[in-house]
Amino acid sequence: MYKQGRWSLSELASDHKSPEFAKQITRLEAKVKNFERIKSALKPTIPSKDFYRIIHHIEDLAEDASRLGGYASLLYSSDTQSDEATSLLTKISKLGSEIENKTLFFDLWWKRKIDEKNATRLMKDAGSLYEYLRHKRLLAKYSLSEPEEKIINTLDVTGSTALVKLYDKITNAFEYIITINGKKKKLTREQLSVLVRSTNPSLRKTAYQTLLGRFSSNKGVLGEIYQNLVLNWKDEGIEIRKYSSPISIRNIGNDVDDKTTQTLLDVCKKNSSVFYEFFSFKAKSLGLKKLRRYDLYAPSAKKFKEKNYTYENATKLVLDSLNRFSPTLSEFANRVFSQNHIDSQIRPGKRDGAFCSTVSPKLTPYVLVNYAGKSKDVFTLAHELGHAVHSQAASKQSILVSEAPLPLAETASTFSELLLYDNISHQMADTEKAAILSEKIDDIYATVMRQAFFTIFEVDAHKQIADGTTIEELSKTYMKNLKTQFANSIELSDDFAIEWSCIPHFYHTPFYCYAYSFGNLLSLSLFQMYQREGRQFEKTYIEILAAGGSQKPETLLSQYGIDISSAKFWQDGFDYIRSQVKELIMIK
Missing domain, CATH: 1.20.140.70 (Oligopeptidase f, N-terminal domain)
Structure with missing residues (x-):
């Protein structure tokens, strides 16, 4: 059990x-x-x-x-x-x-x-x-x-550590009061995030407005914390250590070339239109002329009742999906449960979101999730267990090199999500498959395009703050970033201008977000290799994971014919995304 x-x-x-x-x-x-x-x-x-x-x-x-x-x-x-x-x-x-x-x-x-x-x-x-x-x-x-x-x-x-802790303490204490069916309810951010995927458009809007309103009313202190963290990053990294740019500090720490990261961001920006057709399709399925930003993660199948998954069923699904690809990796994931290294309850005060923490290669990693029973929670579970699998595959490495650099750190997590989708999609009727595929594309958008534009915003924000700016100007820059990303494909409301202050990675780990884009696009490429090669790909995949951080990403992947400094490599990932959008439209 x-x-x-x-x-x-x-x-x-x-x-x-x-x-x-x-x-x-x-x-x-x-x-x-x-x-x-x-x-x-x-x-x-x-x-x-x-x-x-x-x-x-x-x-x-x-x-x-x-x-x-x-x-x-x-x-x-x-x-x-x-x-x-x-x-x-x-x-x-x-x-x-x-x-x-x-x-x-x-x-x-x-x-x-x-x-x-x-x-x-x-x-x-x-x-x-x-x-x-x-x-x-x-x-x-x-x-x-x-x-x-x-x-x-x-x-x-x-200094910076204390500021991050202060941000966490303030934002994790937020209580969100929302009226549902005439009754006021007090929700955590995790519970509120479930509502942005509601079938009720009014509830989606209210959920976002409640979240953004809470951060907006605290924008003075949250903005001050962010500005000081950015200035600390600049003072130490640029002025004292003499790095060439704020993002270069992260790139060198990740042991990845500036050129590789810039190529990734350029290709992401160039392909933002890949999702416009999906947004248009989704609007029609919801009976709307155009999506509002509030509707971005709405279930696209109006007549489909979203399935709830018990925690036990979700766990078995994820383990089975891993097992179909590699019994070794499934056993790695199961250790997290058998050794009680997972915290899955939702409760006040607990940190929002989800993560996997590898304390030592000698120990099974620890996983935190806030499991609410929706399909997105099942995929989140697969994602974090993918991290745990990665760590255990690299367990023979020294603690000094066992942890993969950030650009590779999201590879196994995303690959595990792809395995989960591949497993459950064959068991579904077209209506359910369309709903899950739509949700999958939602997630690809959120973890590829959205994260890339987060990083583009950070580049601009760090420059702006270094030159002296206000919180209002930062919010205008964020709105400009959203308009570049979406063009005319969705309706944007002004309340999203403060959304940048809701993103913990901006505070915790500057320029972390491109690792999601990197890892997801890389995983799409690896998954296509798996589909071509079948079970023999298991050996290659485990070898990549087992390297941990013992090789520079460009060097490690080149051994398997993957050139991450090439725009063509990243474009291949977007071509796959485009094919998924077309498949969704054909199902409908």
Whole structure:
């Protein structure tokens, strides 16, 4: 039986109130103190065996620190309104900053103090850690002195990290009062998001207006938080570290070329019309002349009653879909449930949305979802379990390279959604298939085109804020972005101008959003390879996942004939999307 519930964090740490938790911290601090003693051994001529002994110490520290940090973070995510969880997260974040400062000397030595000849000698036998060491050398030109790095690490805890936490605390405390059938109801954001997919056009509009109204009434403080986060990104990244542009900071961190990202965004912008025919079709199916922005995610089949899925049935569907492609991957996903590493309940204070957290390659990942029983929730479950599958496929990698860079991080999650759709679409009558395919295209729009335009907005917003701007001007820029994206295909209302403040990624992880576009289009390409090659593709796919972050994305994918710097590659993904729109219209 699969039942909704809370996750267990016992594998990460003892109860934070217990003496054993304090001992975990003490043991970690002792290891850090011991590590500091190796500073005198860091010479350019250090023997390889000594060098890799140090690397193994770093892996050990990363494992221990990640378990404590993961525990605090996941505890906070399960109840963001808990003062106790908030205090613990602050305490562990501060500890993490202190550890980073105390071990920083090795990082800076490798980046700045060892000559190229000896660096090449030591990297010769690095194996899967080669990319980790190479990438650090690449980052050398953006590194500062040890005292400067320590100051930044220390101030981040009460600076940008604190601002992000403040944004979360404010927005997760929002309560949304909405009138349904004459009765006032108090909803969470997750519950409100279900209503934007309602068959009732008035309810869809009210749901959006309730959400946007809540953020609009708090736009002063939320806008101030965002502007300061952007300025912090600029001051540290551009002014101090000398990166060439705000998005380049993310690109280099992702180990992906600026050209690749720009090509992706250019092709997305060029293909925005791919969805116009879909929006027109959807408007007709809803009996409208033109879609309003409120109707973007409305079910397109008016006569089709949306199916509800029990949590157990949803779980079995996702596991079966994975199993049809690869029993190995299905077993990986099932571990999340068997080890109670999933939090699926909807409750006040719990973080909105969904995520998968890989604390260590040695542990089964943790998954958070807010499961409400709709088909979109089933696909969200497949998405997050795809992340968990990816992590476990890469579990043989060192913790230093097990995590795939952001552009590849969304690949397995999206691929799992495609497998789910492929599995259930064959079991449906045309009416239901049309509804699910329409919803699938909705999701492709949301995770490809919408995310690309989010990133385009961020590029503009960061420039605007650097030049000095107001919250109203930012909102005008966002509306201009929406008009470029939709042209005349839908009706836009002015209340969507503040929507940018509702997007947590803008605050949490600047320029993260293009990873969704990247991962989804890449997954569409991989899925087409699977359809051509059949079961033999399983081996190739698992090899790509198993690489984790041990290879640069361009290098890894080129081994399988995929050139992500080519506009043609990204265009192939849009050609697939266009074919899906045509299939939907033919069904109807």
